[in-house]
Amino acid sequence: MSNRTIPPVLIVVFGASGDLTKRKLVPALFSLYRQGLLPDHYGVLGYARTDSSDDQFRAELREALEEFSNVAPGEAEWREFARHFHYQQGNYDARADFERLAERIKEVDAAHHTESNHLFYLSTPPSVFKPITTLLHEVGLGQENGNGWTRLIVEKPFGRDLASAVDLNQHLRRNFKEDQIYRIDHYLGKETVQNILVFRFGNGIFEPIWNRNYVDHVQITVAESLGVGDRGGYYERAGAIRDMIQNHVMQLVALTAMEPPVAYDAKAVRDQKVNVMRSIRPLEPDEISDRVVRAQYSAGQTGGKSIPGYRETEGVDPHSLTETYVAWRLQIDNWRWKDVPFYVRTGKAMAAKLTEINVVFRQPPLMFFKDFDNDYHIPHNVITLRIQPDESIHLGFDAKRPGPIIDVNPVMMSFSYAETFGKKSAEAYERLLLDALLGDGTLFIRGDEVEVAWDRVNSVLDGWEAEAKANPNLNLPAYRAGSWGPDAADNLLEAEGRYWRNPYHLVKHQ
Numbered sequence: 001m002s003n004r005t006i007p008p009v010l011i012v013v014f015g016a017s018g019d020l021t022k023r024k025l026v027p028a029l030f031s032l033y034r035q036g037l038l039p040d041h042y043g044v045l046g047y048a049r050t051d052s053s054d055d056q057f058r059a060e061l062r063e064a065l066e067e068f069s070n071v072a073p074g075e076a077e078w079r080e081f082a083r084h085f086h087y088q089q090g091n092y093d094a095r096a097d098f099e100r101l102a103e104r105i106k107e108v109d110a111a112h113h114t115e116s117n118h119l120f121y122l123s124t125p126p127s128v129f130k131p132i133t134t135l136l137h138e139v140g141l142g143q144e145n146g147n148g149w150t151r152l153i154v155e156k157p158f159g160r161d162l163a164s165a166v167d168l169n170q171h172l173r174r175n176f177k178e179d180q181i182y183r184i185d186h187y188l189g190k191e192t193v194q195n196i197l198v199f200r201f202g203n204g205i206f207e208p209i210w211n212r213n214y215v216d217h218v219q220i221t222v223a224e225s226l227g228v229g230d231r232g233g234y235y236e237r238a239g240a241i242r243d244m245i246q247n248h249v250m251q252l253v254a255l256t257a258m259e260p261p262v263a264y265d266a267k268a269v270r271d272q273k274v275n276v277m278r279s280i281r282p283l284e285p286d287e288i289s290d291r292v293v294r295a296q297y298s299a300g301q302t303g304g305k306s307i308p309g310y311r312e313t314e315g316v317d318p319h320s321l322t323e324t325y326v327a328w329r330l331q332i333d334n335w336r337w338k339d340v341p342f343y344v345r346t347g348k349a350m351a352a353k354l355t356e357i358n359v360v361f362r363q364p365p366l367m368f369f370k371d372f373d374n375d376y377h378i379p380h381n382v383i384t385l386r387i388q389p390d391e392s393i394h395l396g397f398d399a400k401r402p403g404p405i406i407d408v409n410p411v412m413m414s415f416s417y418a419e420t421f422g423k424k425s426a427e428a429y430e431r432l433l434l435d436a437l438l439g440d441g442t443l444f445i446r447g448d449e450v451e452v453a454w455d456r457v458n459s460v461l462d463g464w465e466a467e468a469k470a471n472p473n474l475n476l477p478a479y480r481a482g483s484w485g486p487d488a489a490d491n492l493l494e495a496e497g498r499y500w501r502n503p504y505h506l507v508k509h510q
């Protein structure tokens with residue numbers, strides 16, 4: 001990474017008065033600046049409807065850095081960093097405002113010698129993605145005209161179903177070329193997520209066994225310990241399958257299951273991700289209830305705090321059918337994974353905040369030691385890629401406990417990022433901003449990936465919609481806040497002689 005140099009650039013942030021700018025973008029830029037990774041010549045122009053000025057904008061960003069950055073800026077450091085920041089007030093749908101923006105961009109370009117390289121960042125709600133990109137194109141800011149490059153970063157959500165995702169892609173591609181568009185899924189900026197590919201394809205020992213001949217099944221868990229809090233109104237229109245499965249979980253499935261790319265570059269990696277996502281078998285309507293479990297949390301305790309049940313939360317319909325939990329038995333119909341189930345689950349208000357991938361290997365053909373192993377029916381040969389909270393990789397196997405008798409115990413070989421490398425992983429946004437500024441799209445989502453993920457998710461959404469129409473008294477099963485999810489999700493695996501690997505399970509075996 002050290003030999004990659006960012007060229008001079010102007011970053012234009014739409015929605016710069018908002019939360020993401022303060023919480024993530026500016027702290028990420030500040031960290032890049034402190035590491036000497038920003039070029040000498042750069043500018044940042046915030047744009048939003050809120051009335052503000054360069055000075056006011058800078059003052060707000062300083063406060064944000066004090067709150068959200070790992071290191072608060074020193075006085076001289078702040079002055080040097082802040083002088084690159086500017087603010088322009090305007091609407092997202094007024095051509096005259098965008099003409100003024102184009103003029104301002106020229107001025108800031110000249111002041112900071114940006115060589116007319118422009119990175120536009122859509123840090124607004126998706127409702128204004130379309131007008132902003134239309135107007136950028138209309139005032140001539142979308143096209144690359146030989147004087148520098150132009151790129152567009154788009155934040156999720158990329159549509160709320162297949163039709164709206166296709167519509168958004170078509171719209172974006174009318175105004176920008178696909179290779180100018182950088183769709184962010186911040187999961188791909190996490191070190192351990194990137195390490196999935198290094199682990200699989202950078203080592204000779206794992207890839208030969210990473211297939212149906214050796215793997216019994218794969219489990220992917222993306223659990224959040226918080227409930228919906230005061231965002232009940234927003235969450236009602238989303239739900240776990242839209243909020244987590246369509247993007248983060250599908251990305252983790254793709255990275256775990258994809259074939260080796262011919263090179264580590266944006267096209268080759270994303271081609272393979274799309275291929276494997278296409279191999280996920282779409283569900284027929286009559287398969288959905290057997291393969292997918294949805295549920296809502298009821299009142300309980302998470303992180304030592306009592307929280308109300310989802311339906312009792314402000315902004316939530318007391319008869320809501322929005323799922324806060326989904327477990328899905330995915331089938332990947334390809335040469336490598338035929339008949340190896342991928343069980344994925346995500347939920348709010350669960351027992352722990354945890355994201356991990358467990359690749360569970362088959363048992364040996366003869367279980368000589370089963371009489372000496374209380375849990376012999378649970379496979380212990382597991383590779384765990386833990387993405388959060390403690391980024392790490394674990395290999396589970398059986399070992400004999402020292403002593404005169406055979407006593408078989410599962411043990412772990414563990415690698416921890418923090419212990420081994422002794423430094424905190426960079427924030428996902430830092431890595432992603434850096435890559436977008438360098439023109440490397442490998443860790444961004446291509447339009448076809450979005451569509452194929454929505455296609456598979458849509459088959460479930462359609463089934464649920466039909467179920468709700470057919471049964472006006474439909475209720476979702478509940479799981480207690482602070483638990484590992486509903487019984488039905490346990491049954492999904494237990495019916496096939498398998499078990500979710502919850503952390504208490506790992507702890508029990510250590």
Ligand SMILES: NC(=O)c1ccc[n+]([C@@H]2O[C@H](COP(=O)([O-])OP(=O)(O)OC[C@H]3O[C@@H](n4cnc5c(N)ncnc54)[C@H](OP(=O)(O)O)[C@@H]3O)[C@@H](O)[C@H]2O)c1
Pocket residue numbers: 014015016017018019020021023024048049050092122123124125126127128155156157
């Ligand atoms: N916050 C996060 O940590 C986070 C994480 C992942 C993804 N995202 C995504 O990043 C984008 C920005 O997130 P955010 O949290 O910064 O959003 P936000 O604070 O709600 O909105 C950003 C700015 O957009 C403008 N805006 C808000 N509602 C609008 C509306 N209905 N119509 C037009 N403009 C509106 C506001 O600026 P003005 O009123 O001044 O124009 C606001 O300051 C969203 O797409 C979000 O889904 C955010």
